[in-house]
Each structure stands twice: as C-alpha cells, then as structure tokens.
Amino acid sequence: MSGFQDLLQFVFAGVTSGAIYALIALGFCVVHNTIGIVNFAQVDFVSLGGMFLFTGLFWGGLPMALALPGAVAGVTLVGIVVERLGVRPSRSQNHLVLIFLTIGISIILRGIMKLVWGKNRMAVPPLAGEEPLRIAGAAILPQAVAILIITAIAIGLLVIFFRGTRLGLCMRAVASNQTAASVVGIPVGHVKAASFALAGGLGGLAGVLVTPITTLSYDVGVLLGLKGFAAAILGGFGSFPGAVLGGVMLGLLESLSAGYWSSAYKDVAAFVVLLFVLFVRPKGLLGK
Amino acid sequence: MMTAKDNLFYFIYLHRTGLTVLALSVLLLVWPLLESNPYNLGLSNLIAIYAIVVLGLNLFIGYAGQISLGHAAFFAIGAYGSAIGTTTLGGPAWPVMIVVALAVSLVALAVGLPALKLSGHYLAMATLGFNIVVYSILVQWDHVTGGPSGFSGIPYLSIGSVVFDNEIAFHYLVWTVAMIALLLCLNLVRSGVGRGLAALAEDETAAAALGVDTRRAKVKVFILSAVLASVAGSLFAHCYAFVSPDSFNIFVSVDFVIMVVVGGMGSIWGTLFGTALITLLPEWIEALESYKDIIHGLILVLILLFLPQGLVTGIVDAVRTRIALSHHD
Numbered sequence: 001m002s003g004f005q006d007l008l009q010f011v012f013a014g015v016t017s018g019a020i021y022a023l024i025a026l027g028f029c030v031v032h033n034t035i036g037i038v039n040f041a042q043v044d045f046v047s048l049g050g051m052f053l054f055t056g057l058f059w060g061g062l063p064m065a066l067a068l069p070g071a072v073a074g075v076t077l078v079g080i081v082v083e084r085l086g087v088r089p090s091r092s093q094n095h096l097v098l099i100f101l102t103i104g105i106s107i108i109l110r111g112i113m114k115l116v117w118g119k120n121r122m123a124v125p126p127l128a129g130e131e132p133l134r135i136a137g138a139a140i141l142p143q144a145v146a147i148l149i150i151t152a153i154a155i156g157l158l159v160i161f162f163r164g165t166r167l168g169l170c171m172r173a174v175a176s177n178q179t180a181a182s183v184v185g186i187p188v189g190h191v192k193a194a195s196f197a198l199a200g201g202l203g204g205l206a207g208v209l210v211t212p213i214t215t216l217s218y219d220v221g222v223l224l225g226l227k228g229f230a231a232a233i234l235g236g237f238g239s240f241p242g243a244v245l246g247g248v249m250l251g252l253l254e255s256l257s258a259g260y261w262s263s264a265y266k267d268v269a270a271f272v273v274l275l276f277v278l279f280v281r282p283k284g285l286l287g288k
Numbered sequence: 289m290m291t292a293k294d295n296l297f298y299f300i301y302l303h304r305t306g307l308t309v310l311a312l313s314v315l316l317l318v319w320p321l322l323e324s325n326p327y328n329l330g331l332s333n334l335i336a337i338y339a340i341v342v343l344g345l346n347l348f349i350g351y352a353g354q355i356s357l358g359h360a361a362f363f364a365i366g367a368y369g370s371a372i373g374t375t376t377l378g379g380p381a382w383p384v385m386i387v388v389a390l391a392v393s394l395v396a397l398a399v400g401l402p403a404l405k406l407s408g409h410y411l412a413m414a415t416l417g418f419n420i421v422v423y424s425i426l427v428q429w430d431h432v433t434g435g436p437s438g439f440s441g442i443p444y445l446s447i448g449s450v451v452f453d454n455e456i457a458f459h460y461l462v463w464t465v466a467m468i469a470l471l472l473c474l475n476l477v478r479s480g481v482g483r484g485l486a487a488l489a490e491d492e493t494a495a496a497a498l499g500v501d502t503r504r505a506k507v508k509v510f511i512l513s514a515v516l517a518s519v520a521g522s523l524f525a526h527c528y529a530f531v532s533p534d535s536f537n538i539f540v541s542v543d544f545v546i547m548v549v550v551g552g553m554g555s556i557w558g559t560l561f562g563t564a565l566i567t568l569l570p571e572w573i574e575a576l577e578s579y580k581d582i583i584h585g586l587i588l589v590l591i592l593l594f595l596p597q598g599l600v601t602g603i604v605d606a607v608r609t610r611i612a613l614s615h616h617d
Contacts, residue, residue, distance in 0.1 A: 038409050086589060092596040099355065099412070100549050103542060104588030111581030226416060226538075233413040264428040271417035278414060279402040 005137040010259040011252065012135075016144040018251025019151040020210045024228025025235065025243035026158065027202035032238050033175035034195040037095050040102040041082055043225025044109040045200050048075045049207020050216040051117055054124050064127060072204045079200020082109075083193045113218035126212040147209045154205060155244060162240075167194055175238075223267075230274050236287025245285060250274070305474060308557070309467075316463045320456045329455040331568065333527065336462040339563045340469045340520035342547045343556065344513030347473060349545070350554030351482065352509045353489030354404070357541050358415030361422040362514040364536035365392050366521025368426065368433060371442045371531055376432070381445050385522040389515050396514035397507065404506045419538050426533040438532030445526045458527045465523060469516055473556050485509060489554070546588050552598020561600050 024046060031039040052074040056067030086105045090098060128142035162168040173181040174191045182188045206228070207221065214220055231250045235242025250270055257269035277285070290298070300307060323329060345359050369388030373379045379387075403414035426433045433439060444453040445461065452461045476482045487495035488502050496502045525531050543566060551562025566584075573583055595602030 032409070038412060089593055090596070091593065094596065096349070096353065096355065096553065097592050097596045100545065101589060101592045103545070104585045104592060107542075107585030108582055108589065109585075111579070111583075111585055114581060115578055222538075223420075226420070229413060230417060233410060237409050265424065268421050268424045268428075271421045274417055275399070275402070275414055278410060282402065282405050282410070284410075 002137070006259065008136055008138040010255045012138060012140055012144065014252035014255035015248055016147050016213075016251070017210075017254065018231075018248035019147050020206050020224065020247070021228045021231040021250050022244045022247025023151055023154065023202050023206040023209075024225055025232035025247050026155075026240060027199035027206075028229055028232040029238050029240055029243050030171070030195045030202070031199045032232075034171060034178075034192050035087070035098065037098045037102065038229065039196070039199060040099070040225075041086075041106045041109060042199055042203050042228065043221040044106050044113070045075050045079065045203025046207040046210070046221030046225050046228075047113060047216075047218060048078055048109070048221075049204030050124055050211030050220060051113060051207075051218075052204070053208045053211065054117075054122055054216055057125070064125075068127070068208050071208050072201055075204025075207070076197045076201040078109075079196040079198070079203075080193055082200070083196035087196070088189070088192070110218055110222075117218060119218065122216040124208075124211045124216050127209075141213070143209075143212050150205070150209060154202070158240070167191070171195060171198075227270070230271065234274055234277055234284055236284030239284070239286045239288070242284055242286035249285075309471065309474070313467060316459075316467070320459050326455040329459055331571065333455065333458045333462050335560075335564045335567045336459075336466040337520050337524050337527070338544070338547065338567055339466050339560055340462075340523075341517045342544055342551075342559050342563045343466075343469050343473050344516030345544050346548045346551070346553065346556065346559045347476065347485070347509050348513045349548050350552070351477060351485040351489055352506050353492075354506060354510070355409075355412040355545075356415040356510070356513070357412055357538065357545065358399075358417075358419035358422075359513065359517050359544050360536045360538065360540035361415075361419040362392055362396065362517035363521040363524070363540070364422050364426060364533075365395065366518030367525040367531045367536070368439065368521075369518070370522035370525045371439045372432065374443055374526075375439075375441055381443060381526060385519065388522060389518045392518035393511045393515050396511045400507050400510040400514075404503060404510060416538060416541075419536075419541050423533055423537050426536065433533075436533060438530055440530045442525050442529045442531070444529065445523075452526070462523055462527065465519065470556065470560070473559075477556065481505065481508070486554070546584070549588060550591055550599055552601040555598055555601045558598045558600035562598065565599075 024042060027042050027045065028039065031037065031042070049071055052071035053067055056062045056070050057064065060067070062070065082105055087098060087101060090101060092098075126141070126143035127146040130142070132139040132141055133145065134140075160168075162172060170181070170186045170191050171194065173184075173186055174188055178188060181191075203221075203225070206224070210224065211220065214224075227250060228247070231246035232238075232243050233246070234250060235244070235246025253273055254266045254270045258266040261269065281287075319332070320329065323332070341359055341363055345356060348354055348356055366385075366388055369391065370381070370384055373384035373388060374381050377384075399414060399418050403411045427436050429435075444451050446452060450457070452458055477486070484495065484500040484505050487498065487500055488505055492502050524535070547562040547566045548559065549562070550565055551558030551560070569584070569587075570580060573580060576583065591599060591602075595606075597605065
C-alpha cells in the first residue's frame with residue numbers, strides 16, 4: 001500500500017471517529033449553553049444509545065429502521081428524566097454542586113446499565129453491509145460512510161432547529177441571557193429540559209452509530225464521551241461550529257498519531273495536544 | 289459574672305479546634321490497642337492515606353472553588369515515583385519521596401498555570417485529560433512501570449532501626465502524616481491566604497477587587513494539593529509494597545471528589561468523615577455488590593440535592609437551626 005493510500009485511510013478513520021466526537025461534543029455544548037454546567041451524564045447517553053439499539057434489535061425483534069430511531073428517542077426521554085429528577089430539584093444553583101450532581105447521575109446510570117445488561121461485551125450489527133468499500137485504494141467500512149452521512153444530516157437539522165424553530169430560538173435566547181429570556185416570557189424551565197432532551201438525543205445517536213464499530217458494554221461511553229468533552233473544549237466550549245471542528249480535529253489527531261507513531265499512545269497524543277492548544281489559545285479554537 | 293461552669297464551657301468553645309485535634313490524636317494513639325484485627329487496621333490506614341489527598345483536594349474545591357478530576361494522577365506520580373526511585377534506581381526512600389513531591393509540584397505548575405487562567409470547565413478538562421495521559425503511560429510504558437500487572441517489591445520505609453513493615457507501624461506512620469496535613473489545612477484556612485481563598489470561591493471578581501491575587505492563590509493551592517497527593521502516593525507505595533494502574537484511574541479521581549462533597553466542600557473536619565465513609569462503604573454493602581454503583585451514585589446525588597454543604601456541615605446547620613427555633617418559642 002502506498003503512502004498516499006495510508007494517509008487516506010488514516011484521514012478517513014479520523015474523520016469518522018471525529019464525527020462521533022462532534023455529536024457528543026454538541027450534546028455537551030447544548031446543556032452548557034442553557035445551564036452553564038458540564039453534564040457528565042452525557043457519556044452514559046452514548047452507552048445507552050447502543051444498549052437501547054441492542055435491546056430493540058434482539059429482545060424486541062424490531063427491524064433496524066425502527067430500532068435506531070427508537071433508541072435515539074429512548075435516550076432523549078432519559079435526558080428529560082435526568083433533568084427532571086436529578087438536576088431541577090437541586091436547592092443550590094452553584095455550578096460546582098450541579099456539575100458534581102451530573103457525576104453522581106452518571107454513576108447511577110452506569111450502575112443501572114450494569115444491572116440490566118450485565119458487564120459482558122456485546123456486538124451490535126452495522127447499519128449497512130460489512131463488505132469494505134474501496135475508494136482510491138483505501139478500504140472503508142459502509143458503517144463509516146453511514147456515520148458521516150447521518151452526522152451531516154443531524155448537524156444540518158440542528159442548524160435549522162436553532163435558526164428556524166421556536167424552541168431553538170428560545171434556547172438561544174436562554175443561552176444568551178437567562179434573566180432577559182424569562183422577562184420576555186420564555187419558559188426557561190422547559191428550555192432547560194429541552195436542552196437535556198437534545199443532549200440525550202445527540203449522545204444516543206452517537207451511541208447507536210459508534211457501537212457497531214467498537215462493541216457495546218455498559219462503560220463504552222466513558223472514554224468516548226470524555227473525548228467528546230475534550231472536542232468541545234478544543235473547539236471552544238459552547239460554540240457549535242467549534243464542537244464540530246474540535247471533534248474532527250481530535251479524531252484526525254488520534255488516527256494520524258496511531259498510524260504514524262504508536263497506537264498505544266494515541267490517547268496520550270490527543271490529550272497532550274489538547275493541553276497544548278489550551279496553553280496557546282485558552283478559550284479553544286473558536287471560543288469567544 | 290461568669291461561673292466556673294460558664295468559664296469551662298467558654299474555654300472549651302474557644303479552644304474547640306485544638307481540643308478536637310487533641311482528642312483525635314489520643315484516640316489514634318491508642319487505636320491499635322483497641323483494634324488488633326490487621327484487616328480493620330489496614331482499612332483505617334487506607335482512610336489516612338486517602339484523607340491526605342482529599343484534604344488538599346478540599347482546599348482546592350471547597351476553598352478555591354475549582355474542579356479537579358485528576359488528583360489520582362498526582363497520587364500516581366507519587367506512588368510510581370517512589371516505587372521506581374527506590375527499586376529500579378535504588379535511591380533512599382525518604383529523599384526520593386521529597387524529590388518526587390518537588391517534581392510533582394513542577395508538574396502541577398505546568399498543568400495548572402495555563403488551566404487556571406480559565407474558568408472551571410476548562411480546568412476540569414485539563415485535569416481529566418492529565419489523569420488519562422498519566423494512566424495510559426502507566427499501562428503502556430511497561431518496561432519501566434510494570435504495565436497493567438503492576439509494580440512489586442517496593443521496600444518498606446524506616447527511621448533509623450525502626451522499620452514500618454506491619455499494620456500497626458503503618459498506622460502510626462500514615463496517621464502522623466495525616467494529622468500533620470490536617471493541622472496544616474486547619475491553620476492555612478485561618479491565615480490570610482485561606483481567607484483570600486474563601487473569598488475567591490465565593491466571588492472571584494469581588495475577591496480580585498479586594499486585592500486577592502486570585503490566579504496566584506489558585507495556582508498555589510493547586511500545587512499544595514498536588515504535593516499532598518504525591519506524598520500520600522509515596523506512603524501508599526511503601527505500605528503496600530505493590531502498585532498497579534487501577535489504583536489511579538479517573539474513577540479514583542471521581543471518588544476523591546465524592547469524598548470532598550460528602551464531607552462538605554470547604555469543611556476540613558468533614559473531609560475526614562467523607563473519606564472514612566466512602567472508603568468503608570464498599571465494605572458495608574459488599575452483600576449488595578451489584579447495587580454498589582447505584583448506591584454510591586445515589587448517596588452523592590441525594591447529598592448534593594438536599595445537603596449541598598455536605599453531611600457534617602449540613603446536619604450541624606440543621607440542628608443549630610432547630611435549636612435556635614426552639615429557643616424562640
């Protein structure tokens with residue numbers, strides 16, 4: 001295989017995992033913009049997406065076309081429940097308290113997943129076939145193509161949602177100034193619940209797309225999710241274009257350092273570069 | 289006119305911190321006589337080691353109002369630094385411990401300086417990333433660290449001819465260090481630096497306006513907490529004579545944070561309580577092994593929802609309010 005084909009292969013792998021990181025990062029940003037916290041339960045939304053897909057396909061016997069949207073809807077619902085039962089009843093609005101709350105919720109969600117689905121690794125079938133496609137000499141899994149197409153569609157829908165729908169505009173208003181938003185009659189509580197729902201949906205979507213490649217277990221989302229957080233920080237926390245850019249850059253960084261340096265140290269490379277970027281540009285690449 | 293009884297109460301109230309420290313020291317001094325089961329002593333030693341880390345972390349979270357999800361990494365560098373320094377390089381244990389702690393302070397400076405310029409979220413990411421980097425290196429760099437199977441054969445500590453090689457000796461060693469750390473923290477929070485930190489946690493802008501050099505204060509307390517974690521790590525390595533990467537992953541960092549929250553952010557005494565509770569909890573609910581995570585998470589969530597100031601401070605406050613109300617009637 002020539003050097004160019006290698007490069008193409010690495011770039012494609014990087015963009016694919018980058019798309020997943022971007023989806024997770026968007027979930028982190030949505031909640032951060034409306035509530036101002038890091039929602040660590042986001043990492044479990046990813047695992048839950050895979051779990052619901054697995055359950056729909058094998059326990060419920062549903063076809064993929066139903067199980068996939070069903071799983072995403074399920075995690076969306078979990079997002080609402082988490083906000084309603086876990087975050088909203090908090091007596092303190094201190095960000096430190098709220099962030100640690102989401103860590104507690106994340107531990108509970110992982111405990112429940114371990115209880116329901118066990119600790120074993122499970123395999124989720126891909127959306128499309130398993131036969132790799134050949135593009136300019138590089139072998140590409142159909143699932144990777146599916147990930148890129150669906151992520152692109154999801155980001156497109158998100159743009160329309162934030163620019164064209166009432167709820168999306170309300171969310172942006174709350175993100176920009178919560179007090180002002182409530183003064184003009186925007187139901188801030190509903191908007192916060194909606195932001196958790198959206199975060200759940202995005203995390204769940206990342207989960208259903210990535211688990212056919214990784215394999216599924218109750219803690220699969222932890223490292224993926226934390227990389228999503230890293231992507232959000234890299235792009236500038238709270239910035240949606242930043243989340244997408246950060247995700248793709250982190251994915252590329254990882255796959256190129258795995259390809260040309262050492263696959264054992266790819267996480268190290270990714271996080272060292274992240275720390276370095278923060279050193280040079282403290283607010284992230286596109287942060288304000 | 290104050291009676292003798294009033295005088296006594298006043299004396300106790302005035303010296304409540306010192307008296308509590310004294311009582312705790314006496315209890316610790318006689319503890320090995322009361323408790324001879326090595327397993328239980330091992331648990332109380334583990335509490336002491338964790339308490340050293342969590343005391344520092346509580347200064348950083350509770351007083352400086354910052355988030356660190358990476359203190360297990362400093363704990364790891366202390367442990368592996370001492371392990372490699374005394375075994376592979378054959379250095380003397382105590383000087384190695386000090387050199388490692390100094391090295392950790394430089395690492396903390398390098399991580400903290402850029403990260404502490406930023407608000408909490410970026411720091412949470414930087415410390416989390418740092419923890420993942422350190423953990424990956426421990427697992428992957430196996431010809432130096434022993435890889436996933438761990439590093440064994442670490443020598444015991446000794447002073448002169450006294451070798452700390454059994455649970456009772458460990459008890460006096462680790463609790464002495466823990467009490468020094470406790471006194472350090474108790475005094476620090478009453479000093480100008482500590483009051484500056486408390487102001488910083490409350491409102492950074494206001495603290496800066498009142499002349500607290502907020503960034504410098506944050507970096508200082510971050511380094512102090514990292515050094516405490518490193519010393520605790522060294523003790524951990526020398527007491528167990530064995531270390532493996534799983535004692536230092538991000539979930540351990542999260543456990544340290546839970547200990548801070550359960551004891552009460554900004555409560556020094558609460559730290560001891562929180563550390564003890566979270567360390568002992570798995571022992572008590574062993575029968576409920578499969579529910580362990582859920583119970584752990586529920587405790588954290590319920591405390592944060594209903595007593596966000598922590599169990600100790602929260603309950604004390606609630607009792608005080610009750611007493612005040614009953615006097616009012």
